[in-house]
Amino acid sequence: MESGNKDEKIENGYQKVDAQAEETPDPNCSFNGRKLMEGKNEDINDKAGKEEVQSIEMLFKDKKVPPWQSQLTRRAFFVSFVLGVLFSVIVMKLNLTSGIIPSLNISAGLLGFFFVKTWTKFLEKSGLLKQPFTRQENTVIQTCVVATSGIAFSGGFGSYLFGMSQVVAKQSSEATDPQNIKNPSLGWMIAFLFIVSFLGLFSVLPLRKIMIIDFKLTYPSGTATAHLINSFHTPQGAKLAKKQVRTLGKFFSFSFLWGFFQWFFTAGDGCGFSNFPILGLKAYENRKGDWYQDLRPSSLHGIQGYRVFIAISMMLGDGLYNFIKVLGRSIAGLSKQLRNKETGTVLPVGDRPSPEVPSSSFDDQCRTQLFLKDQIPTWLAISGYVLISAISTASLPHIFPQLKWYYVLVIYIFAPVLAFCNAYGAGLTDWSLASNYGKVAIFVIGAWAGKSHGGVLAGLAACGVMMNIVSTASDLMQDFKTGYMTLASPRSMFVSQLIGTAMGCVISPCVFWIFYKAFHDLGMPESQYPAPFALVYRNMSILGVEGFSSLPKHCLQLCYAFFAAAIIINGIRDGAPKKWAKFIPLPMAMAIPFYLGSYFAIDMCIGSLILFVWQKMNKAQADAFGPAVASGLICGDGIWTLPSSILALAGVKPPICMKFLSRSANIKVDTFLGS
Template sequence: MGNISNEERELREIENLEREDVEKAGVDVEDASGVAPWRQQITVRGVITSIFIGLIYSVIVMKLNLTTGLVPNLNVSIALLGFVFIKLWTKILEKANIVSTPFTRQENTIIQTCAVACYSASYGGGFGSYLLGLNRKTYERVGGTSTPGNTSDTKEPGIGWMTGFLFVTYFVGLTTLIPFRKMMIIDAKLPYPTGNATGVLINGFHTPKGNVMAKKQVKGFMRFFSFSLLWSFFQWFYTGGDHCGFAQFPTFGLKPWRNTFYFDFSMTYVGTGMICSHLVNLSLLFGAVVSWGIMWPLIRVLKGNWFPESLPESSMKSLNGYKIFISIALILGDGLYNFIKVIYFSALNFQACVKKGNHITASVTYDNQDQNQNQTPDDLTRNDFFIKESVPTWLACAGYVVLTVISINVIPLIFPQVKWYFVVVAYLLAPILGFCNAYGTGLTDMNMAYNYGKVALFILAALGGKSDGVVAGLVACGIIKSLASTSSDLMQDMKTGHLTLTSPRSMLVAQAIGTGIGCVVAPLVFFIFYHSFDVGNPDGEYKAPYVIIYRNMAILGVEGFSALPNHCLKFCYGFFAFAVLVNLLRDWNPKNIGKWVPLPMAMAVPFVVGAYFAVDMCVGSLVVFVWSKMKCKEAALMVPAVASGLICGDGIWVLPSAVLAWFKVRPPICMSFVANK
């Protein structure tokens, strides 16, 4: 027994506590009588912690947004960090003989809600898609004529107008679905998998078992956070030129390296791959092989036949055009299929709930199997508390009307190309689209806000015409996407609050605080990247792939198929059909075939970005697979903490590296690789 390691001893302690929990499983533990009033659930230390975590994750998410456009679900790691920071806070005060108020799961939930709302603006605010797609560089990269003084199709990034646009679009989404929260959470019993998992996790933290688990996770997080930060610092010294450093290491040889197949030693992508499912990571790799391994080398050979030799590869009438429009076809095929599927099954499920009241439990999947479950005393306690702490409907309606009037007046001032009646139509549709998105997210955990935004993009781009269509389409996409996404995020958090007996009133206030901070922080973080790095450059580190994709979607809405390069339309038809067919195949046999069918939305990203980050993320999946085979219980406990540490360490390095770049401090060494002649 004396040879047992500390890790094994800690795992055995957790197992013993789990046995105690199982023995007590028949005892109902929920008691709303001891829950603090909603105003006391929002604490000063909780808000400070939320802001700190929100700032850190805003930088991390912005980096992911401007490199690959893929951002994993970070709710679990934020709930963990919130628990860790407050525990450290109380321990420091305890050593100083200062009595602090007990840390409750309600406060933990408020911290998680506020921090997630803060960083959401960095991801969903359009900095890597529709807003950045308005700038002059993107306009020229997609083939626009650089005529001095021609600004009708462009709008340069600015902290002022970006902050104002976020405020008038994001806050409206907080008010749209408040009247429907009881129907979605209690009556329809929508599972909201992310919100449910976060609620269960927070409940687990505030038990003896959860406390022991959290300590072990903190050790893992800090260990890999330090490693990732030091590794990023070490790599910086070797990046003193173009295509230099470990990020350009020709892992599989120089020829695959030229086609972007290499491991770039990015701890951010490895950590992201550990969080994302194996299906997402393998879909990325499959898309990379199809595009950079097969299609682009073959199309490049046809230069001079399919497109003029004089055109650079970055031209939209050259190879880059095939990359962009084929990826758009995959995205649209996948988005349209899932859009129709979610609407159809949501309508069926909603109709069943209306007919049978509380007797039908919403299905988590699309197999339409009802899961009739009896209400436990715990469920009844949570439901009663959730209803008692309701937000007045009149307040939500009044807030929606006031914010809508403000938006109708402000948005046309920011974007003269967007007529006021376009905004009116968008805000009339917003509650319907927000409800559909939140209901579909509750069933499937798929936030379809961008697909709703794409519908608005094509419609208003066509209505706006050649003069105003591109800007109008991109802005309309942003309005609808922001409203639908915020509504869905609020319902996810309401599900978490329902499980942790957190007042919906305090949740709404926390969401509003986080959203307000995020609307200010996100543009500032974006400008750190924008002025320190070459954001949007297809050959640089911060490619922002969705920027060109969204700009070309708007152009496609205005000009039609004439915007496509030669023979590209045939490829688009083929990949659009492929996206629909693989989705049908997955839904036809989800258990046996579906888990191996690639995801078209994930496949589309490496078509534009390259294969290197897909290799990194597959390495993350490989680490999880090997770890799970060797030590299953330890892996299940530690993977989220280790992945978060890798992501945070590499993400934090962005700030000092941006400061060094701002002051023109260059790395001293360039490590590059050339063929032996």
């Protein structure tokens, strides 16, 4: 604003409208919108008027916001179930290959919009449409789908849970006694997830108003998803969404058919396009080395020990740096919020009335009014957390006898604080540090239990308990932010999160079980699905129980060096100018191919290069359609694993083996075949 007087007039004008709205509550915010748009508040200057015209909520001022029960439709949950299965397969495939999981919020919102919009258009033309498709229902679908597929990650099928298995234990050659091994079984996996996956939702539920309204945390992923969902339901946004879905479909089809085509040439070991020697045959032949011929390749005292523990040291260095960074920013931000007079002297919790918080725009007024309308009682959150904690403390030792009840109780005492820290940090930085909190639980509980009492398995189980709590807590707040910006009720958000989590607790273990039964070499280093993080997490647990004695010669010194290098590289990246920082690699991204190999790093490098060139040529087009292209490629490649798993279970094998040989080797093969 141009002057302080004008600011005061505008603020007084808003307060006047707010007072009128309080006298005559309107769940759709249309009262406020009409008053502002009709010029009832003459004190608002032309500049403010232009800002209001650009308001998101003004675009929807004539559309009624349905009550929270009407946002939870049967068609929404049917679409959520279908997309939940789809994304769970994709996340599971990524879990068991590279271990890197991209954000799927935007894809879930886009596909949810496309499916329901297509269905409602068909019903509308036939005159059978009873309830129009709203952005609130779209938000419910996105929330439910992300909650469902999120279990495929936090469930640990590519990390701590599969790390308990005998397949992974044999690769470490340490702590292979039966009390430190638990093979996957559909029954106990589903039971475990139902016991631990809901606590995080109740742990931060009373703090939703503090995080979203009082502290105004940004939650970048949730905000970006909300902007997209809002845009989908405008005429211009619907047209763009249609084009984005068409682009996603094209690249989905291409990726799926390419996976199908590749399958025909993988009849044996080392066959197929995935074994193409991009860097030359000589490099391919020496990709692993053979430094310790007298020891088994899986021994931690051989090359495997150096590869695994150096990768672990880089991950821990990267995790520690970001943990301190996010925690520091969280403490600084929290201190500032607590000192800020605008938040008042008492922080509101749950459904308690809050101190006066001035709204800076019509959108904020509207969203705050709707967000506070459907309260979720604080007693429900507290009693839910206590009840589930009691059930979990009593039942988890029956699934994992090594995880004593008092270990679980200690975790649940500290979990709400850690869940708040993770949710607050994610709101500031968009980083969820769930895996880092899980690693802390590995070392603490594993060392507490000790090797002779199944400390390795206890540490991995404790990791799962902690990861599920802090991960679902930050996911819930992200979804509350999305719901806040799309005027979706907190109640509908919470219910859809509960239903999505429940679906994920069944769908994810079933999807993993298909992989586990279809691919008998699952988890082996040279297999199609090596599950690299499973061995990493198990060896972290071994390290926590046995200490540094499990490391091979001079490995500790190398670990120190790479641990420090990870911290230094992160520091340089954060301190460098933005235009140069993007060229400095992330230590976490360096650590994974260091252990697993370069095959997926090359794919990502090529994809990043294509996107970089595309942005230089047409930035607007790249920003609009880049995520759709990436989602299509990821979805197509991921979904192909489902029919390939079914073919493997049915005993159908590829007909052709394609291998790449040098000229001399090819001559020898021809001579042999000719004889």
